[in-house]
Amino acid sequence: MGTRDCNDICGESTPGIGEAGKTGEWRTERPIIDDKKCLPARAKKAACFQCWLHCPEAVISRTVPVRINYDYCKGCGVCSEVCPAGAIHMTPES
Amino acid sequence: MPVSKRQKQEVRILDGNQAAALGAKLSRVQVIAAYPITPQTPVTEVLSEFVERGELKAEYVAVESEHSAMAVCTSASMVGARTFTATSAHGLAYMHEMLHWAAGARLPVVLACVNRAIGAPWNILNDQQDSISQRDTGWIQIYARNNQEIIDSLIQAYRIAEQVYVPVMVCYDGYVLSHQQMPVSIPVQAEVDRFLPVYKPHTVLDPSDPRNYNLVTLANPRANVEGQLCHGYMEIRQLLQEALEDSLETIVQTGRDFGEAFGRDYGKLFWQDRVRGAETVIVAMGSLAMEAMVAARILRDKGLKVGVLGLRVFRPFPAVAVAGALKKAEHIVVFDKNISYGAEGATCSEIKSALFGCGTKAVVKNFIAGLGGRDVKAKEIASAVESAIGADVPPGHHPTWLSQM
Numbered sequence: 001m002g003t004r005d006c007n008d009i010c011g012e013s014t015p016g017i018g019e020a021g022k023t024g025e026w027r028t029e030r031p032i033i034d035d036k037k038c039l040p041a042r043a044k045k046a047a048c049f050q051c052w053l054h055c056p057e058a059v060i061s062r063t064v065p066v067r068i069n070y071d072y073c074k075g076c077g078v079c080s081e082v083c084p085a086g087a088i089h090m091t092p093e094s
Numbered sequence: 095m096p097v098s099k100r101q102k103q104e105v106r107i108l109d110g111n112q113a114a115a116l117g118a119k120l121s122r123v124q125v126i127a128a129y130p131i132t133p134q135t136p137v138t139e140v141l142s143e144f145v146e147r148g149e150l151k152a153e154y155v156a157v158e159s160e161h162s163a164m165a166v167c168t169s170a171s172m173v174g175a176r177t178f179t180a181t182s183a184h185g186l187a188y189m190h191e192m193l194h195w196a197a198g199a200r201l202p203v204v205l206a207c208v209n210r211a212i213g214a215p216w217n218i219l220n221d222q223q224d225s226i227s228q229r230d231t232g233w234i235q236i237y238a239r240n241n242q243e244i245i246d247s248l249i250q251a252y253r254i255a256e257q258v259y260v261p262v263m264v265c266y267d268g269y270v271l272s273h274q275q276m277p278v279s280i281p282v283q284a285e286v287d288r289f290l291p292v293y294k295p296h297t298v299l300d301p302s303d304p305r306n307y308n309l310v311t312l313a314n315p316r317a318n319v320e321g322q323l324c325h326g327y328m329e330i331r332q333l334l335q336e337a338l339e340d341s342l343e344t345i346v347q348t349g350r351d352f353g354e355a356f357g358r359d360y361g362k363l364f365w366q367d368r369v370r371g372a373e374t375v376i377v378a379m380g381s382l383a384m385e386a387m388v389a390a391r392i393l394r395d396k397g398l399k400v401g402v403l404g405l406r407v408f409r410p411f412p413a414v415a416v417a418g419a420l421k422k423a424e425h426i427v428v429f430d431k432n433i434s435y436g437a438e439g440a441t442c443s444e445i446k447s448a449l450f451g452c453g454t455k456a457v458v459k460n461f462i463a464g465l466g467g468r469d470v471k472a473k474e475i476a477s478a479v480e481s482a483i484g485a486d487v488p489p490g491h492h493p494t495w496l497s498q499m
């Protein structure tokens with residue numbers, strides 16, 4: 001079955017998670033959160049969330065503890081740069 | 095429509111630019127975005143006056159460049175507005191990127207191209223290098239021979255574009271037509287309204303049903319979030335090619351319907367003047383086709399069997415129909431107001447390609463004429479044709495220039 005069945009006339013799609021595939025595969029460096037330094041994790045309550053605010057891919061949760069969705073994180077490193085506690089380190093993907 | 099039911103059309107003396115502006119007005123365009131450039135400038139002036147006086151309910155966007163003009167037209171077309179722009183030469187070249195975008199996004203934008211030479215060196219006069227250089231952008235290209243064809247073709251252009259979702263460029267020769275006055279029958283507004291249905295965009299932008307358009311579309315088809323396999327980049331390009339191939343039929347049908355509605359039949363992809371039975375056929379596009387008809391008369395007076403094929407639709411190229419019309423000719427003499435450097439005139443290549451495999455033994459000779467506004471007189475065409483008859487045209491020959499070098 002070919003793509004003609006989709007009946008699209010130009011490039012179009014419905015917005016949705018994973019619309020461009022698992023973009024986490026593009027990553028060369030993985031951000032890893034050290035919960036011993038992360039402010040919300042240490043305070044055990046909502047705080048800071050600068051990484052959540054700045055993440056251009058919206059893959060960082062606004063939760064305690066903060067979590068990163070590695071399926072779609074492209075490894076840009078913005079979170080690591082903005083973290084005031086120095087809690088996010090970029091480590092090379094093997 | 096029976097002739098008796100047609101309303102009488104007023105005849106006005108108009109230059110080509112006025113005819114183009116009036117054609118856009120009669121088509122009730124809703125968004126106009128244009129940047130003035132010689133010789134197109136009066137089109138923008140006349141249209142802005144229509145809008146200013148309230149005679150045309152349209153948004154006139156005074157943009158800072160032709161690139162922006164086409165960006166405005168594509169965006170407005172995307173949200174369902176009938177859009178118009180006009181340009182020439184360097185302006186069209188500056189639009190190049192967005193011309194691709196309009197076609198790729200399948201937006202029925204209509205553009206009047208007032209054909210002008212491109213620098214270097216600077217030149218403001220007529221040839222067709224500008225629109226020919228946009229040949230491969232995916233736009234339909236229609237060439238007018240006179241001012242009546244400009245206004246009529248513009249109205250037809252909207253119906254064609256909005257039916258096949260491919261943008262249409264209506265091309266006419268700068269100065270030769272743009273600044274030359276001639277009698278033009280003005281289609282009656284009520285009849286244009288009947289002829290042109292309301293524009294329905296192929297997709298509707300609706301915040302309650304959000305969609306992505308023309309995002310990064312990579313090499314291979316991919317399933318969407320609903321699991322439906324969707325086009326990759328290549329399939330979308332193939333659809334555009336199919337749309338242009340299929341548009342030949344729409345162009346002919348629209349031309350026939352226009353004839354029914356307004357009494358001037360355009361149900362043909364090219365014009366023919368005594369091509370049937372002709373031993374020699376002159377091929378030309380735009381106003382040059384009119385001049386070629388005068389040349390053919392001169393040659394017929396000398397006892398030669400000469401016809402003229404005036405190309406009207408250049409993209410999609412009507413190869414099958416052209417081959418059918420030309421296959422019995424012995425000599426085909428193609429005049430081009432453009433040059434594909436290192437090869438030959440663009441229409442000559444099309445003619446040869448169309449004839450390949452149809453069993454013709456015709457000799458095809460190419461002349462490059464009228465570049466940068468160089469006058470092409472009927473008697474010059476006639477003597478060029480005479481020189482071509484019986485002349486040997488070996489494979490790989492170069493075009494002959496009607497220059498003074």
